[in-house]
Amino acid sequence: LSPASELLDAIETPVAVVDAPTVRANARRVAEYCARHGLAWRPHVKTHKSLGIARIQLEAGARGLTVATPREAEVMAEVTDDVLLAYPPIGRERLQRLMHLPERLSLTVALDSREALRGLAAASREAAREVGVLVEVDLGMGRVGVQTPEELTALAGEVAADGSLDYRGILFYPGHIRARASEQVRSVEEAAVRLDTFLAALDRSGLSPATVSGGSTPTLWTSHHFGGITEIRSGTCIYNDRDMLELGVCDPADCAYTILATVVSTSVRGQAVIDAGSKALAKESLRTVGDGFGWLPDHPDLVVSALSEEHGIIPLKEGGWNPRVGDRVRVVPNHVCVSVNLQDRLVVLDGDTAECWPIEARGRL
Amino acid sequence: LSPASELLDAIETPVAVVDAPTVRANARRVAEYCARHGLAWRPHVKTHKSLGIARIQLEAGARGLTVATPREAEVMAEVTDDVLLAYPPIGRERLQRLMHLPERLSLTVALDSREALRGLAAASREAAREVGVLVEVDLGMGRVGVQTPEELTALAGEVAADGSLDYRGILFYPGHIRARASEQVRSVEEAAVRLDTFLAALDRSGLSPATVSGGSTPTLWTSHHFGGITEIRSGTCIYNDRDMLELGVCDPADCAYTILATVVSTSVRGQAVIDAGSKALAKESLRTVGDGFGWLPDHPDLVVSALSEEHGIIPLKEGGWNPRVGDRVRVVPNHVCVSVNLQDRLVVLDGDTAECWPIEARGRL
Numbered sequence: 001l002s003p004a005s006e007l008l009d010a011i012e013t014p015v016a017v018v019d020a021p022t023v024r025a026n027a028r029r030v031a032e033y034c035a036r037h038g039l040a041w042r043p044h045v046k047t048h049k050s051l052g053i054a055r056i057q058l059e060a061g062a063r064g065l066t067v068a069t070p071r072e073a074e075v076m077a078e079v080t081d082d083v084l085l086a087y088p089p090i091g092r093e094r095l096q097r098l099m100h101l102p103e104r105l106s107l108t109v110a111l112d113s114r115e116a117l118r119g120l121a122a123a124s125r126e127a128a129r130e131v132g133v134l135v136e137v138d139l140g141m142g143r144v145g146v147q148t149p150e151e152l153t154a155l156a157g158e159v160a161a162d163g164s165l166d167y168r169g170i171l172f173y174p175g176h177i178r179a180r181a182s183e184q185v186r187s188v189e190e191a192a193v194r195l196d197t198f199l200a201a202l203d204r205s206g207l208s209p210a211t212v213s214g215g216s217t218p219t220l221w222t223s224h225h226f227g228g229i230t231e232i233r234s235g236t237c238i239y240n241d242r243d244m245l246e247l248g249v250c251d252p253a254d255c256a257y258t259i260l261a262t263v264v265s266t267s268v269r270g271q272a273v274i275d276a277g278s279k280a281l282a283k284e285s286l287r288t289v290g291d292g293f294g295w296l297p298d299h300p301d302l303v304v305s306a307l308s309e310e311h312g313i314i315p316l317k318e319g320g321w322n323p324r325v326g327d328r329v330r331v332v333p334n335h336v337c338v339s340v341n342l343q344d345r346l347v348v349l350d351g352d353t354a355e356c357w358p359i360e361a362r363g364r365l
Numbered sequence: 366l367s368p369a370s371e372l373l374d375a376i377e378t379p380v381a382v383v384d385a386p387t388v389r390a391n392a393r394r395v396a397e398y399c400a401r402h403g404l405a406w407r408p409h410v411k412t413h414k415s416l417g418i419a420r421i422q423l424e425a426g427a428r429g430l431t432v433a434t435p436r437e438a439e440v441m442a443e444v445t446d447d448v449l450l451a452y453p454p455i456g457r458e459r460l461q462r463l464m465h466l467p468e469r470l471s472l473t474v475a476l477d478s479r480e481a482l483r484g485l486a487a488a489s490r491e492a493a494r495e496v497g498v499l500v501e502v503d504l505g506m507g508r509v510g511v512q513t514p515e516e517l518t519a520l521a522g523e524v525a526a527d528g529s530l531d532y533r534g535i536l537f538y539p540g541h542i543r544a545r546a547s548e549q550v551r552s553v554e555e556a557a558v559r560l561d562t563f564l565a566a567l568d569r570s571g572l573s574p575a576t577v578s579g580g581s582t583p584t585l586w587t588s589h590h591f592g593g594i595t596e597i598r599s600g601t602c603i604y605n606d607r608d609m610l611e612l613g614v615c616d617p618a619d620c621a622y623t624i625l626a627t628v629v630s631t632s633v634r635g636q637a638v639i640d641a642g643s644k645a646l647a648k649e650s651l652r653t654v655g656d657g658f659g660w661l662p663d664h665p666d667l668v669v670s671a672l673s674e675e676h677g678i679i680p681l682k683e684g685g686w687n688p689r690v691g692d693r694v695r696v697v698p699n700h701v702c703v704s705v706n707l708q709d710r711l712v713v714l715d716g717d718t719a720e721c722w723p724i725e726a727r728g729r730l
Contacts (some may be wrong), residue, residue, distance in 0.1 A: 012435070012458035012729065046674060068675050070377070090629050090640070090691055093377035112632045115690035141678055144630040144638055151632075175673070213460055256564060264455045265509040267477045267516075273509055275455070279706050283649050308540070309411060309702060310433050310452060325480035326455055337674060342706070343645050344728045363709045364377065 004354040008346060013262040013282035013328065016343040018239070020350040022256035023053060027060035027236050030220070034232065035061070039222040040356035042066050042084055042213070044235030045076055047337045049361035050346060053238060054079050064106075066233045067361075075361035083185035084134070084213070086097050086171065086233065088116040088144075094108045094120060108132035110171040111212075112145050117158060117165070126163040133159045134171040134213055137198050139191040141176040149201030156207045169209025169230075170198065176346045177219050181248040184218075188225040199228050241336035243286045252297055258330040259294070259339065260347070261312065263323045270325050272314045276331055278307040282338040294331040296321075304331055361365050369719040372712060376629040378693065379645035383604070383709040385715040387621035388418060389601050391426035395585070399597065400426070407431050407449055407578070409600030410441055412702045414726035417709060418603060419444050429471075431598045432726075435462035439638065440726040444465050449473045449499070449578070451536065451598065452659025453481035453509075460484060464492035473497035475536040475578075477510050482523060482530070489529040498524045499536040499578055502563050504556040506541040514566030521572045534595075535563065542584050546613040548591040549583075553577045555591040564593050583612050602625040606701035608651045617662055624659070625712070626677065628688045637688050641696055642671040648704040659696040661686075669696055722728045 008017070034041040037265045040063040045054055054065060054076055054125035064082030066071045073083050074097065081104055088111040089095050090109065101107060109131055113119055117133070124131045135156045138145030146152045152170070161165040172195065173289075179187045195212075204209055215223050215232025240250040261276035281294050281304065292303035299321045306313040312331070316322065323329065333339040346357045372383070382702055393479040399406040405428035407623060410419055418440055429447030432438045438448050439462065446469055453613040456459050466472060474496055479577040482498070488494045500521045503510030510519045528619065537560065539553070544552045544722035556685075560577075567573055580588050580597025588597045605615040626641035646659050648671065657668035659677065664686045677696070687696065698704040711722045 009456060012456065012462075015728075048645050087640075088629050088690075091377065093375060097377075112630055113690045116629075119691075121554075138632065142633050143673065143678065144632055146632055147634070245679055254686075262455050264453050265477055265480075267503065269505050269512070275452075276651070278647075278703055282643075283647070283703070284643070285650065308508065313508065324477045324671055326484070337650070338643055341674075344730045353634075363707045364379075 002354055003074055004349050004352055007354040008328070010315055011260075011347060013260050014080050014274075014276040015260050015345070017258050017330065017347045017349060018053075018338065019256050020056075020348050022254065023056055023238060024060070024241065026254055026256060027057050030234065031061035033221065038232035039223065039229065042233050044068070044086065044233045045072055045361065047103055047235040047340065049075075049340060049359045050357060051075065051079055051360050052098060052348065052357050057238065060145065063231065066235070069364060070362040071107060071364055073098065073101055073107075077105050082106045084110065084233070086110045086173075089120060091114060098127055099123055101115070102250060103129070103145035106132065108134060108168055109133045110136045112136040112155070112209055114155065114158065117155065117162070121162045124245060130164065130166055130168045132168040134169050134211060135159065136171045137195070139172045139174055139194045141173060143175065145172065149197055152198050152202050153205040153207060156202060157205065158206060161210055166267055167207070169211035169213070170202070171213040174214060174216050177216070178247065181221065184222045188219055188222045192226045195226055195228065211356055217244055217251050218332055219250055220249060236336060239336045239340075242332050242334045244289055245295070246286070255297065255332050257336050257340070258297065258332055260330055261331065263327045264311075266323065266325055270316055272316060274312045274314060274329060275310060276303070276304070276312045276329070277310045279309050280339065280342060281307060281331060281333045282335060282342060283307050284333075284335040286334045294333050295320045296329060297332055367719055369714050369717055371606060371694070372719040373625060376625075376716065378625050379639075379641040379709070380625050380712055381705065381715060382623050382625045382695065382712045384621050385421075385713050386406060387619065388421055388603060389425070391605065391621060392422050393617055395599065395602055396426035398586065400622050404588065404594065405596035407596050407598050408603060409433070409451065409598045409727065410437055412600040412603055412705060414440075414705060414724050415722060416444055416725050417713065417722050422603065430601070432727060435459055436729055437726040438463065438466055438472075442470050443721075445527060446470045449475065449598070451475045451538075453477065453498060453620060455481060456483060460488035464488055464494055468494070471497065473499060473533055475499045475501045477501040477520070479520065479523065482520065482527070485528055486527045494533055495529065497531045497533040499534050500524065501536045502560070503557045504537045504539055506538060508540065510537065514562055516574060518570040519635050522569060524571065532572070534576035534578070535567070536578040538580060539581050539584050542581070543612060546586065549587045551591055553584055553587045557591045559594050560591055560593060582609055583614055589655060591626065601701060604701045604705075607697050607699045610660070610697070611651070617665075620662065620697050622705070623662065623697055625695055628690055628692045629693065630674075631688065631690055633680055637681060638674060639669070639677045639679060639694060639696070641669070641677045642675045644674050645704065645707060646672060646696060646698045647700060647707060648672050648702055649698075649700040651699045659698050661694060662697055663695055
């Protein structure tokens with residue numbers, strides 16, 4: 001641990017900086033929400049990919065962790081015995097990596113196809129390892145997930161009938177619901193009607209699910225309006241980002257993650273250029289946000305308006321911030337998960353102290 | 366070296382695949398163009414970040430290498446004695462890393478401000494290491510670079526007067542010129558007029574530049590229309606991408622880099638979902654390309670229309686490709702440099718054989 005101000009002045013930029021007290025407060029708030037509504041919290045670690053942040057989530061009461069890749073599962077096995085892979089493991093290599101996870105680990109896999117089911121069943125049989133399965137259903141996003149109650153009961157029935165797989169229920173991701181907080185209950189209740197038809201079909205077929213896994217950060221605080229839901233996987237809420245701010249899901253003080261950048265040029269009048277470009281912030285335009293790729297919390301009327309790989313352009317305002325080359329500034333990225341995936345380390349601030357953490361589950365090797 | 370087909374069938378996706386003969390042909394073509402026009406080629410390695418690819422460029426006749434970050438310089442020092450850092454090194458940490466590069470390395474730095482100049486001069490003096498300097502000028506992009514001939518001669522004069530710095534000339538990046546090949550000469554000649562005024566001012570001040578470094582891949586084949594140019598740094602041309610295809614700078618056969626992906630879901634009628642999302646392809650909308658984030662060279666009428674982190678959506682066409690879960694497909698990303706930065710390794714195909722290469726200069730640590 002070094003004094004925070006010294007480290008922030010000296011460290012090479014661009015670099016990701018995380019405020020630990022804010023992370024702990026974010027984790028506590030979700031855990032309290034879940035406790036109030038009888039939901040389990042199984043946060044998706046794709047947002048942070050960090051053992052240290054996962055530990056904070058588990059200490060706050062997370063029931064286990066959600067991952068997207070074999071690497072995330074392998075890394076997170078160090079801190080949990082309960083992992084959900086919310087992504088179909090297609091291909092022998094992915095399946096083999098899953099089968100080699102520590103035996104103590106309870107592994108559940110979400111899938112939406114016979115091909116995925118049969119590949120997983122074969123690998124599971126060969127490895128003599130029981131694997132839990134959630135069948136993914138589509139509540140309107142139109143990305144993945146079975147589309148009809150008939151497809152659901154057929155696939156769930158095949159899972160339940162397989163000797164090496166353990167049918168544990170269903171999973172959905174309401175990623176299409178991006179209404180602002182105030183208008184969200186209606187959108188959630190519309191999607192919940194579709195969920196009801198899936199649940200009713202399962203009940204009729206004797207396949208009532210033990211687990212109904214849902215949740216996203218945009219719908220975080222209205223998750224309990226999905227009737228029958230038992231757990232949420234919301235991940236972004238641990239850090240938050242400009243998109244979540246614009247959606248009204250969090251306050252500026254809840255943004256735990258920023259990119260610390262240095263002003264590298266002021267040659268063009270009326271703008272400052274920082275060293276955080278698309279290789280640090282990620283070039284993610286968001287539908288909710290008019291312009292730009294990041295927001296400056298210390299200069300709330302300024303945004304990063306354009307990115308090239310190693311340059312971020314900040315249009316300045318008359319009479320406002322007028323930086324010199326060498327000044328440092330913090331940026332909240334539009335989409336935090338993809339920014340994290342670009343970093344090799346985190347500077348974690350905890351009060352007056354700071355330390356560097358690796359991002360252990362980054363990459364795919 | 367493994368048989369290529371075996372490795373491509375077995376390796377976990379998404380993974381970056383590079384065709385070595387195409388890389389060698391791309392390198393040869395640029396080297397021939399440069400030889401024909403008396404230009405040096407100092408390719409920007411940000412595109413590939415790989416020692417193996419840099420070796421191919423140097424063997425084809427590259428005069429040295431261009432880098433953007435200290436890490437790229439440190440890594441590339443293994444294969445070259447001549448590095449241009451085309452990015453101002455602001456901050457003590459970056460400067461210290463530069464000063465610790467092997468002593469045999471000829472180091473040149475581009476900068477556009479007094480602050481950058483003074484920081485570099487101080488570090489160079491302290492380390493007793495001569496550093497070359499190119500002053501960056503703006504030919505119309507409006508990102509970085511001095512704006513007027515007066516600013517240029519003042520800054521170049523200060524460099525020339527500094528005992529620890531070696532004034533070597535000027536640098537520009539014509540990143541604003543994105544006209545198609547056929548209409549490009551006119552745009553280049555417009556920017557060249559601005560270059561002329563900079564060069565004339567330097568001549569009048571007794572600061573005639575030994576090096577005039579320019580070049581981009583969109584303007585690659587018209588670089589010689591910049592009067593006075595001595596070298597080009599074009600980097601993307603080693604791999605090419607969907608943007609370069611659309612600009613008419615290359616042919617489909619010149620695209621050396623693809624992301625190999627696996628179909629993971631076909632649940633939603635009319636679309637296939639692959640495991641290459643924004644964490645493999647990068648979510649880069651390009652002005653030249655109508656829609657989507659990647660193109661399927663094996664199914665030329667198809668594109669990846671939408672990305673989430675681990676999902677790419679491919680709308681299918683009636684009567685065309687109708688994949689099953691588990692099928693594999695190649696995607697040419699919109700912008701190859703940012704896709705490369707997301708990978709941990711390359712599968713390099715060379716005829717019937719394949720091997721995995723690290724991407725040594727990825728990241729910032």
